[in-house]
Amino acid sequence: MMDLENKVEEEKKSRWCLLPDLVVWMVKDRLGMFSNARMASVCRNWWYASLSYPNHESAPPICIMQPANNKNSSSCYDFICTATSQREEEKFTVNLPDFDEAKLLFSKHGWLLMKRKYSLFLFNPFTKVRINLPDVKDSFGHFAGSFSFSTSLKQPQCVFIFTYLVHGILWLGIAHPGDKTWTEYNYVNQRIESVSARNVLAIGQKVFCFDNHGVLIIYDLVTQIWREVDRPANDYFGWYMVHQGEIMKVPSKYDSRGGQPCPDSFRIFRYNDDSTAWERLSYDDVKVKDTSWFLNTQGCCFSAKGHGFKVYFLNQPLVGLASCRLGIKRRRSEMPISDTFHARFHDMIHRTSQSLFPYEFSRTASWVNLA
Structure with a gap:
């Protein structure tokens, strides 16, 4: 009896995840930005149906994230969207212990790369899914981070962080969701005495590291060659x-x-x-x-x-x-x-x-x- 109930429940979930395009369009017409994002996280066909959506908005919503004005908790964050300024969903608040004193490093396709002390994690505020990443060393000061995104898996695929250690040593770390340690790469720049990381970005098999002086240092993951480009x-x-x-x-x-x-x-x-x-x-x-x-x-x-x-x-x-x-x-x-x-x-x-x-x-x- 229990197996039959479980089977029926699974069939219901399957039908929900694979809604026809027309049904998806009708739902999209009636939901605001944040509800649409939650819906997209549970409906498998949402992304593909959206490609042919006849009422597709030309502009994605403009959103700002900031700590909520909550004196009793430092783990509340507000997400404010201008595209829904006339609706109830102009703002929604996420309250999670994971957010206590956490800082945003990067965001893409609804996912956030967050840093909390020496811990890093990926977080989706709509589904509440958290993906833990390897910790960073307590000797690290300021560092930059980003991630590449898998459209097939609909989640971050590879995370990149970089910082400067003592004596101008650039430290680059790369990890995939599920990894226990960072794959580390080092580059020694003899000309740099004191500098901090500003951005790290990845395109294909190349990682681009920018410091706060405007210097660009590129690492090719295939050839394993470092290249430095001075600020103009x-x-x-x-x-x-x-x-x-x-x-x-x-x-x-x-x-x-x-x-x-x-x-x-x-x-x-x-x-x-x-x-x-x-x-x-x-x-x-x-x-x-x-x-x-x-x-x-x-x-x-x-x-x-x-x-x-x-x-x-x-x-x-x-x-x-x-x-x-x-x-x-x-x-x-x-x-x-x-x-x-x-x-x-x-x-x-x-x-x-x-x-x-x-x-x-x-x-x-x-x-x-x-x-």
């Missing part, structure tokens, strides 16, 4: 990401008085591995047309089609600007910097900037790729 002369501070199978950079001048990026100086560059040079892309280039760029202070950056040619960033305002508007004159250099951030975007075509949300965010808020 007169280059500005930049954000790095993978876009359509290529390494992209969004550099910007910084306002020396407020320490914030100058939106008018945003540009888009592509890395040419053959010439080891950065090539500036024109605004008419098909690779940047109708593409938006999401910049985080911690290096977790990404691009998305459909929002127009815009750059999204988190701006830390000067507290004194409010008093200036009230007639209290103060030097800009004397104005204290706010503890909160504003979410803003800069239209690269019309050269205009404006706030995206009507409220403020914490210092640890980040754009997240939940599409």
Whole structure:
């Protein structure tokens, strides 16, 4: 009797996972962004049915992740989405002990790479699935992380982290879900005395490591050869990401008085591995047309089609600007910097900037790729 009940239950689950395309489309029409994401995590046919979805939105949702305003718990995180601003699901909160004092390193396709002290893990906020990764050494300071994604398994496939040890030794670690230890690679740079990791990105069999000085060090997993690319002369501070199978950079001048990026100086560059040079892309280039760029202070950056040619960033305002508007004159250099951030975007075509949300965010808020 028990076997029969289990068989019936399994058949129900199987039918649920393999919903016909038309049913999937009808469900998508009636759900908001977060419910759609939860649905996608349990319906096996969701991804394939979405490819032919007739009402497919041109732009993925814009989401920000930040610690929830909960005095009783530091393990609550809010996920805020502008695409559902008129619905109940504008925000949802995840409360898990795993999130206690955890920091975001990278996000992609609804998965988060999180760091908590010396532990690393992958987490899906919709399904609550957690994949533990090998611990890192307690001697590590700041390090960068990212992962590649398997569209067939619908989960991260390979995780990359990199940091600098003493005496300019670059440490690169690679692990797959289920691994107990990191596969380690080292590169000694005699010219570097004190530097920190900024980004690590992977395309195919090559891993690209960026430090906070703009130097790029590439490791080829096939040939096991390291290659170093110096930062271009007169280059500005930049954000790095993978876009359509290529390494992209969004550099910007910084306002020396407020320490914030100058939106008018945003540009888009592509890395040419053959010439080891950065090539500036024109605004008419098909690779940047109708593409938006999401910049985080911690290096977790990404691009998305459909929002127009815009750059999204988190701006830390000067507290004194409010008093200036009230007639209290103060030097800009004397104005204290706010503890909160504003979410803003800069239209690269019309050269205009404006706030995206009507409220403020914490210092640890980040754009997240939940599409």
